[in-house]
Amino acid sequence: MPRALVIGAGIGGLTAAIALKRTGWDVSVCERAPELREVGAGITLWTNAVKVLRKLGVGEAVESVAAPIKTSELRSWRGKLLVRADFGSLGERLGAPCIGIHRADLQAKLADALGHENIQFGMTCVAYNRDEKGANALFAEGDDLRGQILVGADGIKSLVRNQLLGPQPTRYAGYTAWRGVAMIDRPEVPVGVTVLAMGRGSQVGMLPIGGGRTYWFATANVPAEGVAGSGGHRADLLKRFADWWPAFPAAVEATPEAAIIRNDIIDRPPVRKWTDGRVVLLGDAAHPTTPNLGQGACQAIESGYVLAKCLKEAETADAGLLAYEQSRFDRTAQITNESWQLGKMFAYENRLKCWFRDRLFGLLGGMSLRHTEKIIGVEV
Numbered sequence: 001m002p003r004a005l006v007i008g009a010g011i012g013g014l015t016a017a018i019a020l021k022r023t024g025w026d027v028s029v030c031e032r033a034p035e036l037r038e039v040g041a042g043i044t045l046w047t048n049a050v051k052v053l054r055k056l057g058v059g060e061a062v063e064s065v066a067a068p069i070k071t072s073e074l075r076s077w078r079g080k081l082l083v084r085a086d087f088g089s090l091g092e093r094l095g096a097p098c099i100g101i102h103r104a105d106l107q108a109k110l111a112d113a114l115g116h117e118n119i120q121f122g123m124t125c126v127a128y129n130r131d132e133k134g135a136n137a138l139f140a141e142g143d144d145l146r147g148q149i150l151v152g153a154d155g156i157k158s159l160v161r162n163q164l165l166g167p168q169p170t171r172y173a174g175y176t177a178w179r180g181v182a183m184i185d186r187p188e189v190p191v192g193v194t195v196l197a198m199g200r201g202s203q204v205g206m207l208p209i210g211g212g213r214t215y216w217f218a219t220a221n222v223p224a225e226g227v228a229g230s231g232g233h234r235a236d237l238l239k240r241f242a243d244w245w246p247a248f249p250a251a252v253e254a255t256p257e258a259a260i261i262r263n264d265i266i267d268r269p270p271v272r273k274w275t276d277g278r279v280v281l282l283g284d285a286a287h288p289t290t291p292n293l294g295q296g297a298c299q300a301i302e303s304g305y306v307l308a309k310c311l312k313e314a315e316t317a318d319a320g321l322l323a324y325e326q327s328r329f330d331r332t333a334q335i336t337n338e339s340w341q342l343g344k345m346f347a348y349e350n351r352l353k354c355w356f357r358d359r360l361f362g363l364l365g366g367m368s369l370r371h372t373e374k375i376i377g378v379e380v
């Protein structure tokens, strides 16, 4: 049985590992963290990703700990409704729902589906060596593992990418994000509704992620801090968003201080080269995007599935890796570029531009739903 080494047990690495295992590979996932950690609050998985998870046989388990998103609302910063979209009907028409889920729940279900014996923790990849028949991953802990393929699913600051493409800086979007999860029960945030509110230089969002929990996020145009951090942000957020749509500060208030995390929002301009012989990039290591379309993890899930499919259909592993690289570039590049542009509009500070943007979003509501359908209706 050929062996695949996957570096990184994030959403992309775990999905790729499941897909590869299902198509006959012996898979080892090597993760630098000592265990699967509860990181990153909540996440939206759109129809395109839910469909892939169902094909991999993980859909039921994942959906059982998630909340379906029935309605999406776009509001002004004061809470005035601009557009309401029926995501329930859209999901029915496309054949799978959009869901909100806690990242820890998603990772746990993926790890269960893969089999915990396939994941090795406390393994920090520091370099790889490759030849015509495979690649070796070298680890800070002293191990040296070999696979017929090596999948770099080690995130936006990927070590594997760094070696494969050479060092390249990430691109700061100009805004930072705070995230948290709260147990709140307020009439403004009914179950099944996801809300995005836009203001001057900031946006906030809230959505249900199952178990009575609400995931929230906020952004603001501030200088990059370089490192992610948690704790110490609540007072600043409550001050910054004090006069916004009241459900938002209420959610921040209901979140434990230490559970609020902050990240600079970064991505990288799309590049076409994701392979170096038997070494291949996947997820944020290959096609990182800003979160404005909520598609980063969804694309990582798609890529994991397509990688295994291409390898299965190709005559050689080399041909399969190249087919994967070619088939994924256009879609992921389009999402990275659109998400970047959308983020620029959300970050407008000029009063007139914001007024115009809010009216435009209100007027084009139906059109933007059709555009969303084009992105999430794609079946890989």
Ligand SMILES: Cc1cc2nc3c(=O)[nH]c(=O)nc-3n(C[C@H](O)[C@H](O)[C@H](O)COP(=O)(O)OP(=O)(O)OC[C@H]3O[C@@H](n4cnc5c(N)ncnc54)[C@H](O)[C@@H]3O)c2cc1C
Pocket: 007, 008, 009, 010, 011, 012, 013, 014, 030, 031, 032, 033, 042, 043, 044, 045, 123, 124, 125, 126, 153, 154, 155, 156, 158, 159, 177, 179, 217, 263, 265, 282, 283, 284, 285, 289, 291, 294, 295, 296, 297, 298, 299, 300
């Ligand atoms: C604020 C915000 C909101 C978002 N919201 C959404 C959303 O709603 N929907 C959506 O689809 N996407 C969203 N995303 C994007 C999504 O989080 C990422 O696209 C997704 O997590 C990428 O998964 P990944 O597995 O490629 O990388 P990661 O999740 O970064 O996982 C990489 C893994 O590799 C490990 N690792 C790193 N280096 C090494 C090494 N040298 N050796 C071994 N292991 C290593 C890490 O510890 C980690 O476990 C959001 C992102 C942000 C910042």
